[in-house]
Amino acid sequence: MKNIFQQIAAREDEMIKELEQLVNIDSGSYTKAGIDKIISKYDDIYTGLGFETEIKENDENGNNLIARRTGELDGSWLFLGHVDTVFPEGTAEKRPFKLDREADRAYGPGVCDMKSGVVILKNVLETLITSGTELPDLVVLLNGDEEIGSPTSRELIEDAAREVTACFVLEPGRQGGELVIARKGVGIYELIVSGQAAHAGSNHQDGVSAIEELTYKIQDVHKLTDYEQGITLNVGVIAGGERPNIVADNARAEIDLRIVKAEQAEEIEKQLKAIAAKEYLPGAKTILKGGLNRPPMEPSQQSEQFFNIFAEAGKSLGLELEEKLTGGASDGNFVSGLGVPTLDALGAVGGGNHSDQEYIELSTLVERAQILAGGLTELASKLD
Structure with a gap:
């Protein structure tokens, strides 16, 4: 695991550059061109990582991406992320990605909710795959309409959920760094x-x-x-x-x-x-x-076990993670509602979501990637 952590840390500059590119693409829920551009970008990325990909095209809403990879271990994991934001077209040009290393912050529309989560997921899976880590089947679903209730992607999410044994959602981490095991x-x-x-x-x-x-x-x-x-x-x-x-x-x-x-x-x-x-x-x-x-995302014995495993990964980095119930919903609610154990808020920690002050704590980009990589590595070891 130490080697995995080091590989993730070495990606920091690459991850920041990738995040900057995403934030500077307008992808409000009604900006189809921007959403489709991001979806196409990750279609190419996941194809390059050995996934079989499919873009689900929509006439008016942004497209959705499903990527599947056959693993070496039993089981199947679903990863959820959304590429849409709440901001109107033109916002990225008015206030593009801004880095403030002294304050340990990065700013921009959607930087926290949840383009940083999309970046974290891609870099973690790439690190694990290229390092030869044995994994179960992987399903990545990136949608372009979460901020408006997932009207075109809900069915895709629920269909994917019926095939998997666990789900991990890359929504932003909470202010104290908590992971979410229950949502209203x-x-x-x-x-x-x-x-x-x-x-x-x-x-x-x-x-x-x-x-x-x-x-x-x-x-x-x-x-x-x-x-x-x-x-x-x-x-x-x-x-x-x-x-x-x-x-x-x-x-x-x-x-x-x-x-x-x-x-x-x-x-x-x-x-x-x-x-x-x-x-x-x-x-x-x-x-x-x-x-x-x-539906509510209700905690289960298995989701509690997932949290404990990820919390141990955090401890090895000197971080104390806590579990949280939150009133806000995510696409993880759909999956949990079908009885699949779900762990949420695995993305970067930040604040000001849906406002012109949205930011992430820059150091958490790597930290949260290391926690995700560590937790998945430990979970995979229990599938041997």
Whole structure:
């Protein structure tokens, strides 16, 4: 393992250069050209490493890449990463990759979430393969739509998950360097209320305000939050009405649901339907739309074992890793939801994600690559 660590460390300049190239390519979720450019680049890279690759092309969204390599050991590992960012086209030109070695930071759109993870994964697998490390079958899936809910790649991810025995996700490491063994599931719902329009001055009494009806229901929705059970609901968007002198005949609210256990979804949805069915104002009607977008990533005995192995790799580098439950979701939720043990947040540590201050701690680019390489090497040794 010491030799593997040294090989990874020797790649630092190469990894930084690769990261700079990626960050300086605009690849927002709706910038297909940039996403496709990155996907094509890694198609060539993984082909060169002996993978059989396939680009899943999309007409409007960015393309997705699946790369498979037959291994020497039993089992199959899935690695997930996304190449899209939340930033609009032109962002990379306005604030390109910036290196600040004195502050131990690198800046740029998507540098942390999660282009550094894509770089780490490629360099770790290349190091292990070229050094002759025996591995199980490997599946790498890079998608271009994670930041918008993975609409074109979810099916690809779930199909791949059904073939594997473990999954590793290269989302950013947490501020304390923690690895993620559990994530909340996410539901996206919408309440759509219809009422009766009327002139707000001359015949206000004839109107049924959809906005008023919605205000009561927003309070009911928020009352479903239960911190002890890990359940939160948030009405984050509301809209309605046409003009201030018209009783509003329409209103809507968008709801974010987070749960820690899959069985919680059914009960919450039942209560949301009850809220929708209730009429506070006679004549007001409400429709509930939506559902669970990502199942929770629940911890398992095997994912705990994975964490312990990776934590030992960290200790050999003088790092103390901890495990974490986070409210944010990732593509790992889809895999975990199918019963595959999943370890997440294996990417570089940084902060400011989705903002103009996004950065990574530069030294963690190598550190996290060494942890991933060490953990995989140890796991592979147990497959002999």
